[in-house]
Amino acid sequence: MRASEISHNVGGGKDIHKALQQEVDFDGERKISRHGVKQLRYPWSDGPAYVTQCPIQPGAKFTQRVIFSAEEGTLWWHAHNDWARTTVYGAIVIYPNMGTTYPFPKPDFEVPILLGEWWNVDIYELIRGFVATGAIPNPSDAFTINGQPGDLYPCSSAGTYKVNVKNRKTILLRIINAAMNVILWFSIKNHPITVVATDASYIKPFTRAYVLISPGQTIDALVHADQLPNCYYMAARAYSTSPSIPFDKTTTAILQYVGVHKNCSSISPSLPALPLYSDTNAALNFTNNLRSLDKQDYPLDIPLEVTRRIFSTVSLNSLPCGANRKCEGPNETRLAASMNNISFILPRIDVLEAYHYHIKGVFGTRFPDFPPLVFDFTAKYEPLILEIPRVSTQVKILDYNETVEIVLQGTNLVSGIDHPMHLHGQSFYVLGSGLGNFDEYKAPPTYNLVDPPLQNTVLVPINGWTTIRFRASNPGVWFMHCHIESHLTWGMDTVFIVKDGEEPEAQMLPPPPDMPPC
Ligand code: C2O
Ligand code: CU
Numbered sequence: 001m002r003a004s005e006i007s008h009n010v011g012g013g014k015d016i017h018k019a020l021q022q023e024v025d026f027d028g029e030r031k032i033s034r035h036g037v038k039q040l041r042y043p044w045s046d047g048p049a050y051v052t053q054c055p056i057q058p059g060a061k062f063t064q065r066v067i068f069s070a071e072e073g074t075l076w077w078h079a080h081n082d083w084a085r086t087t088v089y090g091a092i093v094i095y096p097n098m099g100t101t102y103p104f105p106k107p108d109f110e111v112p113i114l115l116g117e118w119w120n121v122d123i124y125e126l127i128r129g130f131v132a133t134g135a136i137p138n139p140s141d142a143f144t145i146n147g148q149p150g151d152l153y154p155c156s157s158a159g160t161y162k163v164n165v166k167n168r169k170t171i172l173l174r175i176i177n178a179a180m181n182v183i184l185w186f187s188i189k190n191h192p193i194t195v196v197a198t199d200a201s202y203i204k205p206f207t208r209a210y211v212l213i214s215p216g217q218t219i220d221a222l223v224h225a226d227q228l229p230n231c232y233y234m235a236a237r238a239y240s241t242s243p244s245i246p247f248d249k250t251t252t253a254i255l256q257y258v259g260v261h262k263n264c265s266s267i268s269p270s271l272p273a274l275p276l277y278s279d280t281n282a283a284l285n286f287t288n289n290l291r292s293l294d295k296q297d298y299p300l301d302i303p304l305e306v307t308r309r310i311f312s313t314v315s316l317n318s319l320p321c322g323a324n325r326k327c328e329g330p331n332e333t334r335l336a337a338s339m340n341n342i343s344f345i346l347p348r349i350d351v352l353e354a355y356h357y358h359i360k361g362v363f364g365t366r367f368p369d370f371p372p373l374v375f376d377f378t379a380k381y382e383p384l385i386l387e388i389p390r391v392s393t394q395v396k397i398l399d400y401n402e403t404v405e406i407v408l409q410g411t412n413l414v415s416g417i418d419h420p421m422h423l424h425g426q427s428f429y430v431l432g433s434g435l436g437n438f439d440e441y442k443a444p445p446t447y448n449l450v451d452p453p454l455q456n457t458v459l460v461p462i463n464g465w466t467t468i469r470f471r472a473s474n475p476g477v478w479f480m481h482c483h484i485e486s487h488l489t490w491g492m493d494t495v496f497i498v499k500d501g502e503e504p505e506a507q508m509l510p511p512p513p514d515m516p517p518c
């Protein structure tokens with residue numbers, strides 16, 4: 001498939017400079033989303049099915065224009081319809097501008113680490129199954145590192161991914177969590193990890209024995225090969241509070257020092273210690289360290305005034321199964337998910353074209369600023385009005401350059417769990433996060449308005465909240481959704497339409513002539 005070319009051309013070591021506009025051909029039935037690339041004023045190639053385009057039919061062809069603006073660092077691309085991204089994904093590496101370099105000591109070499117998830121069954125069978133029964137999808141059969149499950153699975157240890165490193169060298173790992181439904185811990189035996197960037201934005205370096213990475217997120221990290229020359233395992237395993245996640249599975253790869261002439265897999269090196277699968281404190285302990293690098297060359301632009309405040313619950317819910325049917329969700333219902341109690345349903349014509357061509361009846365503009373009821377969101381039983389969401393295609397319209405603050409509040413409906421929320425088209429500053437109900441008096445004074453991290457995916461902790469802020473400076477149609485794929489499928493999504501500004505440079509570019517037909 002041609003799509004993989006982007007991984008080789010872009011990730012394989014060629015310089016991609018800022019302001020570069022690159023054309024990439026995509027064939028066939030996928031829509032590819034450049035996760036995190038802003039696509040400034042050009043949502044036409046952003047990718048999510050039925051949000052910014054209709055699917056490219058099998059055998060059809062569509063040329064996506066990938067427009068890089070100020071991005072620098074690690075992003076990625078993936079298919080964005082149904083669950084095709086299970087296998088269709090790759091790294092996008094954007095080097096510093098010509099004549100500039102990293103804000104940290106230059107690494108000797110760089111390695112992309114793509115964490116993934118694998119099912120033995122046909123993925124389309126899997127989705128058809130769980131959508132029809134309303135149940136939780138079957139957990140995956142393996143986690144993978146660069147496509148390989150590693151030595152602990154009863155298969156392919158010959159294929160285990162291996163990094164060869166010379167003694168005393170420094171590696172830049174570009175870690176991407178491309179897994180479908182699982183937040184992951186990642187660590188390397190005896191090698192502390194210094195985190196230097198996340199979501200293509202530099203942060204103040206900090207060193208830990210392990211990282212926590214959400215689906216959708218990227219983490220750049222430095223590792224020094226300063227141990228005794230030997231074989232060392234890298235490993236990733238689930239962080240989750242949900243019983244439906246395979247928490248007992250560990251994927252491994254190998255860091256092997258040059259000159260060590262043995263077959264690492266056969267001597268089974270010992271595993272690095274990782275926090276327990278449900279260790280929320282360890283998770284918060286890690287994510288709370290993310291702080292933007294506020295050096296002169298990397299100025300921050302944190303909106304201090306807010307013109308639009310949104311408080312949105314992110315919930316798992318359940319819906320009636322339908323007449324004469326039995327579903328396999330809780331109490332024979334089917335599982336759903338929502339933001340502000342609206343379970344988003346994809347329209348038949350993509351939102352972008354409906355907006356651009358004024359096609360009526362495709363979407364509503366009533367995504368609410370508040371949930372229908374404010375309650376103790378951490379309580380197990382909540383009022384019925386919050387249990388059953390409204391199934392609808394509601395978007396939020398924003399004026400150009402509005403400054404938006406969104407408090408995302410996790411709830412304990414059906415079950416509390418962490419939600420990695422992702423926004424297309426813009427990165428946002430993460431001002432704060434906490435467990436329990438958001439407190440409108442106590443939380444804002446604790447916000448970090450000095451060096452908040454700039455991210456495109458942020459974890460809303462289990463039964464907790466996270467506050468993000470951004471300036472709506474990218475006119476277009478931008479999907480927001482939980483990057484846990486089952487939650488996306490169930491409707492934990494909405495769409496922001498950022499209107500054109502007055503100046504021509506503040507307006508959406510015209511569509512290409514060959515948008516795939518709906
Ligand atoms: Cu990684 Cu909607 O995207
Ligand atoms: Cu979620």
